[in-house]
Structures are given as structure tokens and as C-alpha cells.
Amino acid sequence: MQGIILGIESTAHTFSFGIVGTDGKLSPSKSSLFRPEEGGIHPREAADHHSDSTARLLDSVGKTEGFEWGDVIAIAFSQGPGLGPCLRVGASVARTLSSTLEVPLVGVNHCVAHIEVGRNQTGCEDPVLLYVSGGNTQVIARADGRYRVLGETLDIGIGNMLDKFARIHGIPFPGGPEIERLASNIKPSKEISLDEVSLPYGVHGMDLAFSGMLTSAIQKVSEGVPLDRMCWSLQEHSFSACVEVAERAMAHTGKNELLLGGGVACNDRIREMATIMCEERGATCHWPEKQYCIDNGTMIAELGRRMLECGIYTELMDSAINPALRTDNTAVVWD
């Protein structure tokens, strides 16, 4: 039967609804991004933003070309990981829609959704995933029916690190795109003394760390290093660390595809570094369109579709959110 799966994303700053056809055709999401007036993301304030945006976003989904509420065969939602108050808003909307439309509910793992939307868009089959987002930084590969976390950040996510550096220097959330713009002004060979901009490099075996890098970068700007040079340096150090761990994961697993996902995968420099690494080892590098790198409802719908195809859905009594859900908690039974 042809139909539509509606996906709801609400793990952190983004509240988003997206749809995917049962044939796997993705449609752009309708999203609203919570931007704090000052400071970082307060979970309660973000959750209020999500509640306040619900009616407008649902109205907007309803007006998508070719969309009929009667064609919706399931509601997928992010069950975790994420901020509890934000997840709860998405789960409540999902339960309401599921019971109103009398269609199944599918609770999905947000991190796994980043992988599945990337596989759908790029056609890669069995990649190592470099998942670089606001709250998460992980290197993941499939083995024995799970997406296994081979390495991850030991402190903050790479996107949070970039956003904090930006915020301290007056750049509003999300800071990553502006850091990329400032860094692109720099021609390293001519303008930069590497001693001036070197930062602690946080690779520990297969794991990563970014808080030392962040503290040092802030310190150096306060001592007079120009902001655009430090943006460049921050990108070079943090992206190199991620690509190094991704390469080690490819070597250990023998896999020859790399898939980038998460909001930081929008960055042209990390894409370039990852592509060079893959070319050097005869592997291929892939990433989805930017709209599917950042958090979006469509990726939640896509994972819901894969799960439903295998007969997996979520009973109402099992639909509680799990803020601490791990990537490898979810059994992966689809191809």
C-alpha cells in the first residue's frame, strides 16, 4: 500500500516535522529552530518554543503539495537521546496524532536516523558514520545487528564547542556557519604563524575531546590572536581529530565508505578533509544534502519507515522518552 510516514524531531534546539513515502521518497521538513536570546539552550525554554510552534508547523505540513492526512500510515518520533523536556513535547504530539489518525506509533533512535537518511540519500551501503552534531560526536559502524559506537567525544559535542566559542565572541547560535565563513578568509601559508594558533589536540585512541581546545582558543583570542585566524585553527584541529578517528575506524573494520552526518557535516572544510582521507585509502566519502545533515523530521520518518517494513512499532505503554538512549541500544534488523 502506498502511504506516508510522518516523522517528528524534537531532541534539542530543532522542532521539525517531515514526511517520507512508503517508497522511500523524502520530502523537505517543516522546522523551527529555537534561538536563545542570550546564553546556551535552556531545555525548558526550548521545550516551550517547541510547544508554541506545533500548530504552525502542523498547518504547514498539511499544506505540503500532494500531502493528505488520510495517507499517513504511521507517526515516527525521536524517543531519544536528547533533552527531556524537548523530547516530551515531540512524544506528546506523536501520541496525539497516532491516536487521532488511528495509525501506529514508531519511537526511533535519533542517532540511527542520521545514518538511515544518509544511506537513503547517498546510496552508500555499509559505511562508517562520522556523526558530528551539536550534542553528539561519534564514529559508528554496523556490526552484529547494531550500529556500534567505535569512538566518541569524552566531553562536549563538536557543534557545542563551536557554538560556545562563537557565543563568547558575540556570534549568535548556531555559530558553526559563521565560524566557517570567518575561517574561509584565511590563507594559511601566508598569514598564519602556526605557533600562534596551535591548540591542544584531543584524540585519545578512538575517542575525542574538545573542551581543552575550546578553553585554549578562547584564551588565545583574549591575548590578541585575531578571531578569524582562531576560527580557522579551531576548524583545522577539531576536524582533523574527527577525520583521524574515522580513518582508524575504517582501517579496523575494513569498510570502504565514509558517511558524514549531523549539522557540522554541512561544513565544506570537514567534507574536504574527509574526502582527501578517503581518496588516499581508496574509499568513498558521502554526505546527504544540508537539510538532512541538520536535525530534521524527515530523517525520523525515514527510520520509522525502515522499522515498519520489519514490523517494528511502539505500543503506547512503551512510548516513554529515553534521554540517555545510546546508538547501540537499537537492534538494526533492516538491510
Ligand code: AMP
Ligand atoms: P544538529 O545538532 O545536528 O542539528 O547540528 C547543529 C550544529 O551544527 C550546531 O552546533 C551548528 O553550529 C553546527 N553547524 C551547522 N552548520 C555548520 C557549518 N557550516 N559548519 C560548522 N558547524 C555547523
Ligand code: MG
Ligand atoms: Mg542530531
